[in-house]
Amino acid sequence: MASILVSGGRKIVGTARVSGAKNAALPILAATLIARGPVELTDCPHLSDVENMLKILRSLGVSCSLEAGTAHIDAAKAERCIMPQSISKEIRSSIFMLGPLLSRFGEAVCAYPGGCEIGHRPVDLHLKGLAALGADIREERGYIICDGHNMHGGEIHLDYPSVGATENIMMAAAAVTGDTVITNSAREPEIEELQNFLNSIGGDIRGAGTSTIYIKGGMEEVPAAAHRIMPDRIAAGTLMCAVAMAGGEAELTDVCPEHIGSLISKLREAGCHISCGRDTLEIRAKGRPKEIKLIETLPYPGFPTDMQAQIFALCTVADGTSVIVENLFENRFRHCAELIKMGANITQKDRTAIVRGVEKLSGAVVYAKDLRGGAALTIAGLGAEGMTAVENTEYIDRGYQRLDETLNSLGACGS
Numbered sequence: 001m002a003s004i005l006v007s008g009g010r011k012i013v014g015t016a017r018v019s020g021a022k023n024a025a026l027p028i029l030a031a032t033l034i035a036r037g038p039v040e041l042t043d044c045p046h047l048s049d050v051e052n053m054l055k056i057l058r059s060l061g062v063s064c065s066l067e068a069g070t071a072h073i074d075a076a077k078a079e080r081c082i083m084p085q086s087i088s089k090e091i092r093s094s095i096f097m098l099g100p101l102l103s104r105f106g107e108a109v110c111a112y113p114g115g116c117e118i119g120h121r122p123v124d125l126h127l128k129g130l131a132a133l134g135a136d137i138r139e140e141r142g143y144i145i146c147d148g149h150n151m152h153g154g155e156i157h158l159d160y161p162s163v164g165a166t167e168n169i170m171m172a173a174a175a176v177t178g179d180t181v182i183t184n185s186a187r188e189p190e191i192e193e194l195q196n197f198l199n200s201i202g203g204d205i206r207g208a209g210t211s212t213i214y215i216k217g218g219m220e221e222v223p224a225a226a227h228r229i230m231p232d233r234i235a236a237g238t239l240m241c242a243v244a245m246a247g248g249e250a251e252l253t254d255v256c257p258e259h260i261g262s263l264i265s266k267l268r269e270a271g272c273h274i275s276c277g278r279d280t281l282e283i284r285a286k287g288r289p290k291e292i293k294l295i296e297t298l299p300y301p302g303f304p305t306d307m308q309a310q311i312f313a314l315c316t317v318a319d320g321t322s323v324i325v326e327n328l329f330e331n332r333f334r335h336c337a338e339l340i341k342m343g344a345n346i347t348q349k350d351r352t353a354i355v356r357g358v359e360k361l362s363g364a365v366v367y368a369k370d371l372r373g374g375a376a377l378t379i380a381g382l383g384a385e386g387m388t389a390v391e392n393t394e395y396i397d398r399g400y401q402r403l404d405e406t407l408n409s410l411g412a413c414g415s
């Protein structure tokens, strides 16, 4: 298992460009299956989750490459609708393939998806939405078997604004005959990004970013498409928490400040000075973070669950007590035990943690248990006395393009 060594006590100073968003790239890669012509995706991040998604596409007969941040995808010769279990159980986003496979081939077989073990992560809302579009779905021996030869438009109300279920239904509905309305849809920026991509390959979708999405069925023929993946709001937020923890000042470029409004508000509460441009953001932090009284994760535009672990690390050394409530996933506090090893004062029960800030953490050997928890431990190491070894950094590689190198380019010191 890989690891990184973080030496605490160094300030972060400099400029960093924010990479393309993992959680936009993954559904868009799935959606390339319904494109009629070749697709070029720029700012596509080099991540293990993206590599696994490309492996799934290749297993279906899609030709794809990713070099220097540009992915070239051509699904013209795609011919299979059964995804290999060996890969689909590795990542959550394999479930995103169901919608495109159904609309392309009228059938799909996939194993239950994998992904970070942050909770049970059922797929019932995905399957209920696809069934409402006419798919016949069976679950047998760990496989999801779908017959979509009679797919049609429909009206779907999501019991919960699930990001993945919203995306899966959008991709299935875009190519079938008949119109679809999704109500109580997720409003994350990645949903709007997927709408823009689907429309660029012949779809006719509107309303993404609100709680109601309108999809006109039937894709127009578009010979070829090019799309730039939007900046990763979570990668940007992670770097901002690193500055808040280590102190210093950084400029982020190619960032969408409007996508991280809730985080900016919390980091200002912690005493950071943050100024925003159209696609840049400057953050300055000095001394001990001030108390952030309450953090509750919520669907967008609420505080993002994918930033909970990172700001949690900051709260462990803040001048006061924080209450952190994780409303989306039932097992997303796995970084607590590791932070306690570093001297954090945490009381956690179920989905609530009470964090009493300490002056300083101490370096230790700690273990990443999931993607964002691994990033949080790296941030904690930046502010700790001495060296911190973060083990199992494969988790971090799922969602960050060499987080250690980015931080080192900003003056932190790790290896």
Ligand code: EPZ
Pocket (backbone or CB within 6 Å): 022, 023, 026, 092, 093, 116, 119, 120, 121, 122, 123, 124, 125, 126, 127, 160, 161, 162, 163, 164, 165, 186, 305, 306, 328, 329, 330, 371, 372, 399
């Ligand atoms: C997406 O996961 C993201 N992953 C997650 O990011 C992110 O944490 C999550 O959205 C919430 O914002 C990708 O986009 C690849 P959900 P997803 O469906 O789609 C429940 C990261 O670190 N639910 O919105 O799986 C579910 O259990 C990752 O980058 C059902 O009950 O999230 C959870 O409690 C982690 N039934 C809640 O909804 C379903 O069918 C939110 O899940 C689907 C979801």
